[in-house]
Amino acid sequence: MKNINSAILIAASALVAMSCNDDFLERYPTASASPPTFFKTESDFRTYTNLFYSYLPGDAAIYGESADNIVKSSVDREIAGTRLVPTTDSKWDWRPLRSINFLLNSENVKNYKDAAIRDKYVGLARFFRAYFYFEKVKIYGDVPWYNVVIEPTDEANLYKPRDPRTLIMDSVLADINFAIDHLDAAKDVERVTKWTALALKSRICLYEGTWRKYHTEFNLPDADRFLNECVAASEALMNDGPYQVYTKTTGPSGKPYQDLFATLKLDPVADEVILGRRYSGDLGLKHGLQFYITSRTQGKPGLEKRLVNSYLMADGSRFTDIPRYDTLQFYDEVQNRDPRLAQTIRTPGYTRIGEKTPVAPDFEATMTGYQPIKWMNAVTYDGNNQSIQDLLLFRFGEVLLNYAEAKAELGILTQADIDKSIRLLRDRVGMPNLDVAEANALPDPYLMAMYQNVKGDNVGVILEIRRERRIELVMENGLRWEDLMRWKEGHLLTATFQGMYFPRPGLYDLDKNGTMDVEVYSGSKPPAKGPYQIPASDLSNGTKGNILTNKNIIKTFNELRDYLWPLPVEDRTLNPNLEQNPYWN
Known part of the structure; x- marks a missing residue:
């Protein structure tokens, strides 16, 4: 098969050359006329649409978030504020859309004899088109809308300018609504169903509604319409769907929140999982999750101090209301906290699944x-690309949070x-439960200092929902970055990221088991005594304070520019009708 020449790029992208082989899925969505034998049976539909699942995120894209939740040994450009206009960019890839639109425009599909089967697979394609465009809008804002397969002679589409965000998102809503109406309602953790489409709609509409509400500089209408659509989609799933919060104590750790991510297979936690990605040791489908969390060479991820501070006390009171909370040492600061803290990081007494000996933070x-344990299973999976945990893409817990936040932003939230x-x-x-009246009467000053754009009578409860969302969804699908972007709180990325507090140089037994785990030293590095050594100069006050990470990197965030990404140079050269995003020229 011929490679597709880059000169026939669709309006905002390069159609990178397709590989030459005889595989059905490689041959089908090309510029050539569709063979008359395709889409003659349901098996044809199923085989072809299997390709679409590869467009969903996997591996590190699911668990490897950063933003201001997880600190790593290096700082991504978008976190540091040093993004440049790229020559090319994989985020500006339109090949998946071509495959999706090929099915949607096939005459064989339009004339298929069984309308129910036809509409089910059309609904699946429109689900993935909605997903595709939602990802593009989050990154770039306005993009060209295509609902046809672009042919080499179609100059009008090849050189099309960007369409308004309003048109794109209304089209996304039409796609996802069709998917909801026509996809199967049977529960399935690895196939897109009606319930997956409702979960995606809930996520899309919360994002778009809050983006329009807080980003007044774009003068976008209908913020409340999208928030109401989020409420409706969430309610439909909550009231009619086959899902509930996973609460069983029969998993690897016996702790339901931890086991939602520690269980190797999705099936035992399918009470809550709406859609996930499968892995298998037998099939050689593995990933590097536990190597990433346990290795000294893979970024050394750790929770950031402000996130740890955000966990409530076990009685529901605020940790940051405790006198001198910011100078508590590790052992003391993690006592009597929201149990999700000890199910997200190593705390005193933590043991690996299948082990009996407690281990301290490494x-x-x-x-x-603050070493993560979320997603972690037995030590045997710690090797490079040896993890086989199935990973979660959509879960019921997120839908519950979307519902509460949308209602709070609309000003109609009740107890x-x-x-x-x-x-x-x-x-x-x-x-303890969240009390709406109490939250609004006494908004948390710690959270108010963080989230500076929240206004109105519902400030307190919106802040508490944001707390809940951050804690519940940490290390899931990059949602924290999306939250900061839609809330217009990018300034939080510029703070110096910090870790544990140490009051002075010396040896520290973090979990108080009699073994020293850390040595903080001043001056010249002393001979190693066994514990990990930290120079006091890495602490916030020289000889004491919080660990400063990446302390030589001065981070910035341009409020006029950095909420959207720049379009690549090469694609704007090929299509001069593509305008660059504001302040990126």
């Missing part, structure tokens, strides 16, 4: 000392709404 593998959403997540870990 500074060889974490920048901040009854909290009782059927956030309360379910807190009940799982034995935390």
Whole structure:
């Protein structure tokens, strides 16, 4: 098969050359006329649409978030504020859309004899088109809308300018609504169903509604319409869907929140999982999750101090209301906290699944000392690309949070709404319920200092929902970055990221088991005594304070520019009708 020449790029992208082989899925969505034998049976539909699942994120894209939740040994350009206009960029890749639109425009599909089967697979294609465009809009804002397969002679589409965000998102809504109406309602953790489409709609509409509300500089209408659509989609899934918060204590750790991510297979936690990505040791489908968390060479991820501070006390009171909370040492600061903290990082008494000996945080593998355990299973999976955990793409817990946040942003949230959403997540870990009246009467000053754009009568409860969302969804699908972008809180990326507090140089037994785990030293590095050594100069106050990570990197965030990404140079050269995003020229 001929390679597709780069001169026939679709309006905002390069159609990178397709490989030459005889595989059905490689041959089908090309510029050539569709063979008359395709889409003659349901098996044809199923075989072809299997390709679409490869467009969903996998591996590190699911668990490897950064933003201001997870600190790593290096700082991504978008976190540091040093992004440049790229020559090319994989994020500006339009090949998946071509494959999707090929099915949607096939005459064989339009004339298929069984309307129910036809519409089911058309619904699946429109689900993936909605997903595709949602990802593009989050990154670039306005993009060209294509609902046809672009042919080499179609100059009008090849050189099309960007369409308005309003047109794109209305088209996305039409796609996802069709998918909801026509996809199967049977529960399936690895296939897109009606419930997956509702979960995606919930996510899309919360994002778009809050983006339009907080990004007034774009003068976008209908913020409330999208927030109401989020409420409706979430309610439909909550009321009619076959899902509930996973609360069983029969998993690897016996702790339901931790086991939602520690269980190797999705099936035991399918109460909550709407869609996931499968892995298998037998099939050689593995990833590097546990190597990433336990290795000294893979970024040394650790939770950032402000996130750790955000976890409530076990009685529901605020940790940051405790006198001198910011100078508590590790052992003391993690006592009597929201149980999700000890199910997200190593705390005193933590043991690996399948092991009996408690282990302290390993500074060889974490920048901040707050070492993640979310997604972790037995030691046998710690090797490079040896993890086989199935990974979660959509889960019921996120939908509950979307519902509560959308109602709060609309100003219509009631205590009854909290009782059927956030309360379910807190009940799982034995935390007191969120009280709407109390939250609004006494907004948390710690969170108010962080989230500077929240206004109005509902400030307190919006802040508490943001707290809940950050804690519940940490290390899941890059949602924290998306939250900061839609809330217009990019300034939080510029703070110096910090870790554990140490009051002075000396030896420290982090979990108080009698073994020293860390040595903080001043001056010249002393001979190693066994514990991990930290120079006091890496602490915030020279000889004491919090660990400073990447302390020589001065981070910036341009409020006029950095909420959107720049379009690549090469694609704007090929299509001069593509305008660059504001302040990126």
